[in-house]
Amino acid sequence: MNPWSLAWTRFRRDRVGLGSFLIVLLYLALVAGAGAGLIARGWEKEAGVSYAPPSFVGRDFKAETSANKNAERQGAHEDSGIVDPLAEDLAEARRSLSGASAAEAKAVTLPFGADKWGRDVLQKTIKGTQTSLLVGFAAALLAVFIGTSLGAFAGYFGGPADDFLNWLYNVFTSIPYLLLILAVAAVLGQKGSLTVVLILGLTGWTGIFRLIRAEYLKHRVREYVQAADAIGASHLRRMFVHILPNASHVVLVQLSLHVVLFIKSEVVLSFLGFGVGVDTVSWGSMLAEAQSELLLGNWWQLASATAAMALLVTAFSLFTDALRDALDPRLK
Amino acid sequence: MLAYLIRRLWQFVPTLLGVVLLVFILFNWIGGDPAYLLAGKIANPEQIANIRRQLGVDQPYYVQLWLFIEQIATGDFGASWATNEKVSAIFATRLGPSLTVLVPLLLISTLVSMGAAMLAAYKRAAWPDRAIMIGCTLGQSVSILVYIIVFQYVLAYQLGWFPVQGWGSSLAENLFRYSALPVIVGVMVSLAPDTRLYRSFFLDEINQDYVRTARAKGMSEPRVMWIHVLRNAAIPIVTNVMMQLPGLLAGAFLIERFFSIPGIGREVILAVERSDFPVIKAVTVYVAIATMVVNLAADLLYKAIDPRVQLK
Numbered sequence: 001m002n003p004w005s006l007a008w009t010r011f012r013r014d015r016v017g018l019g020s021f022l023i024v025l026l027y028l029a030l031v032a033g034a035g036a037g038l039i040a041r042g043w044e045k046e047a048g049v050s051y052a053p054p055s056f057v058g059r060d061f062k063a064e065t066s067a068n069k070n071a072e073r074q075g076a077h078e079d080s081g082i083v084d085p086l087a088e089d090l091a092e093a094r095r096s097l098s099g100a101s102a103a104e105a106k107a108v109t110l111p112f113g114a115d116k117w118g119r120d121v122l123q124k125t126i127k128g129t130q131t132s133l134l135v136g137f138a139a140a141l142l143a144v145f146i147g148t149s150l151g152a153f154a155g156y157f158g159g160p161a162d163d164f165l166n167w168l169y170n171v172f173t174s175i176p177y178l179l180l181i182l183a184v185a186a187v188l189g190q191k192g193s194l195t196v197v198l199i200l201g202l203t204g205w206t207g208i209f210r211l212i213r214a215e216y217l218k219h220r221v222r223e224y225v226q227a228a229d230a231i232g233a234s235h236l237r238r239m240f241v242h243i244l245p246n247a248s249h250v251v252l253v254q255l256s257l258h259v260v261l262f263i264k265s266e267v268v269l270s271f272l273g274f275g276v277g278v279d280t281v282s283w284g285s286m287l288a289e290a291q292s293e294l295l296l297g298n299w300w301q302l303a304s305a306t307a308a309m310a311l312l313v314t315a316f317s318l319f320t321d322a323l324r325d326a327l328d329p330r331l332k
Numbered sequence: 333m334l335a336y337l338i339r340r341l342w343q344f345v346p347t348l349l350g351v352v353l354l355v356f357i358l359f360n361w362i363g364g365d366p367a368y369l370l371a372g373k374i375a376n377p378e379q380i381a382n383i384r385r386q387l388g389v390d391q392p393y394y395v396q397l398w399l400f401i402e403q404i405a406t407g408d409f410g411a412s413w414a415t416n417e418k419v420s421a422i423f424a425t426r427l428g429p430s431l432t433v434l435v436p437l438l439l440i441s442t443l444v445s446m447g448a449a450m451l452a453a454y455k456r457a458a459w460p461d462r463a464i465m466i467g468c469t470l471g472q473s474v475s476i477l478v479y480i481i482v483f484q485y486v487l488a489y490q491l492g493w494f495p496v497q498g499w500g501s502s503l504a505e506n507l508f509r510y511s512a513l514p515v516i517v518g519v520m521v522s523l524a525p526d527t528r529l530y531r532s533f534f535l536d537e538i539n540q541d542y543v544r545t546a547r548a549k550g551m552s553e554p555r556v557m558w559i560h561v562l563r564n565a566a567i568p569i570v571t572n573v574m575m576q577l578p579g580l581l582a583g584a585f586l587i588e589r590f591f592s593i594p595g596i597g598r599e600v601i602l603a604v605e606r607s608d609f610p611v612i613k614a615v616t617v618y619v620a621i622a623t624m625v626v627n628l629a630a631d632l633l634y635k636a637i638d639p640r641v642q643l644k
């Protein structure tokens with residue numbers, strides 16, 4: 001039986017791991033759907049009135065208070081006692097305005113409420129999931145690629161290559177992670193999903209490098225590598241065809257760990273305004289909007305983004321734990 | 333011991349040079365010409381040439397690099413581009429507020445997470461362990477931003493238990509009035525990852541032979557845990573706490589920004605927002621030096637509290 005099917009057998013027995021894997025798959029399906037334009041297509045549209053509350057709270061929540069305010073305002077007008085020369089024009093304008101909004105028929109409530117511009121928070125959350133998850137995955141792939149290649153070279157060749165790459169590792173790790181990210185963000189000075197991927201990927205490879213290097217140090221003296229040498233396999237072939245499969249469980253677990261880490265970092269970067277551009281939405285930019293909305297008592301955007309992120313991160317972390325257990329060769 | 337210290341200090345040199353080179357490449361090369369940034373949208377070529385001359389960016393790269401090394405050695409990074417304040421003065425005035433929040437934060441979060449980790453490790457696989465571990469997983473899944481936003485809104489804005497933000501002039505006022513909520517938020521954020529990590533340290537120790545021996549001798553459970561296990565597990569915990577400090581200094585920027593604490597982290601954010609390169613360069617280089625020094629100090633401390641450790 002090959003090790004992957006063994007791992008799958010072990011993984012299948014882990015109910016928590018399997019459940020969280022299904023949730024992760026569900027998220028991936030959402031992302032695929034949003035990417036193909038099947039769902040959350042109209043997230044930019046003004047679907048409801050500004051700050052429409054979630055349907056399960058009911059329309060009375062905000063509508064009443066704003067209706068009261070309008071009534072007060074009109075009362076104040078009547079009190080003034082001076083004839084308003086523009087009164088008729090104003091009344092006309094107000095009538096046409098209310099007519100216009102009635103014609104558009106904006107929803108008073110939406111499933112998860114609306115933001116300041118009347119956009120559907122549920123669709124925004126799905127679109128934000130797409131951005132955050134894709135950025136997290138792409139950055140993790142980049143970091144794992146850099147970390148694995150450098151770690152393989154350092155561990156396999158040793159000597160000056162190892163010294164140089166270790167020096168690079170020391171340089172990168174002596175600058176605290178968040179400070180390094182911010183410094184790179186300051187220098188690049190432009191927004192966009194690709195920029196975030198580059199920032200996170202180019203700074204986040206150090207942990208993987210260390211682990212992969214240790215794996216290669218261990219494996220390069222094993223008999224099977226010597227045998228490969230004896231039959232004339234080149235260095236690159238020995239590194240990536242013979243040794244890499246034996247270190248692939250480390251790579252896979254690290255990839256999974258870094259997706260979670262980078263999703264969290266992307267949220268912070270986007271919140272601070274160094275992340276994705278204004279034409280897209282991510283959980284971080286939703287939280288940035290939600291901060292001021294909360295002061296008005298509009299909690300739904302905060303709750304939606306937080307819940308979507310918490311569920312994914314929890315599921316992904318549990319999945320990573322299960323993956324590590326299933327792939328651990330010592331448990332065979 | 334002395335030989336070890338000298339060798340380690342000597343090893344700082346290439347790493348530090350690397351950091352300097354990295355920062356230099358980032359800001360002087362990839363960062364582009366700062367003159368256009370400083371001159372603003374409306375500038376004629378003479379003004380730009382003037383600014384370039386003032387900053388020294390009209391010089392060849394090796395001269396610029398030498399200027400940068402001089403700046404680091406003398407500690408004189410010139411003035412901030414945004415506020416014209418001396419960068420050295422920014423450091424001196426911002427360190428105090430940062431430490432006022434960070435020291436209590438580290439102390440409290442270490443004590444609480446050590447307690448939780450010890451309980452979880454002692455009751456491993458029973459319900460207290462499960463409850464703590466589930467709490468940790470859930471706690472880690474929520475963004476630090478949400479902790480700050482919700483705590484600030486509920487505890488300060490709605491209930492009025494704490495000031496929403498601000499900073500005073502006396503230490504006592506800052507420590508007990510303005511730092512209280514930032515410290516609570518910081519503890520909430522660091523509790524989950526710290527407890528997970530420390531639990532694994534405790535578990536490593538609990539499975540050791542000396543614990544079995546102590547139990548076999550008929551030693552009471554509290555004595556085994558508090559005297560034997562705690563002392564041994566404390567070694568990696570203490571060094572872990574020390575190594576967190578430099579990162580926190582710059583990493584607590586979210587807390588400092590939300591609560592308007594005039595610390596180093598907030599200065600970094602402001603500098604990044606304003607593309608204020610001298611400040612970011614100075615912070616990056618000095619925090620990197622601090623990290624190296626603290627790592628060395630942690631190794632020495634390791635040796636001091638655990639006589640079995642051999643320094644190589």
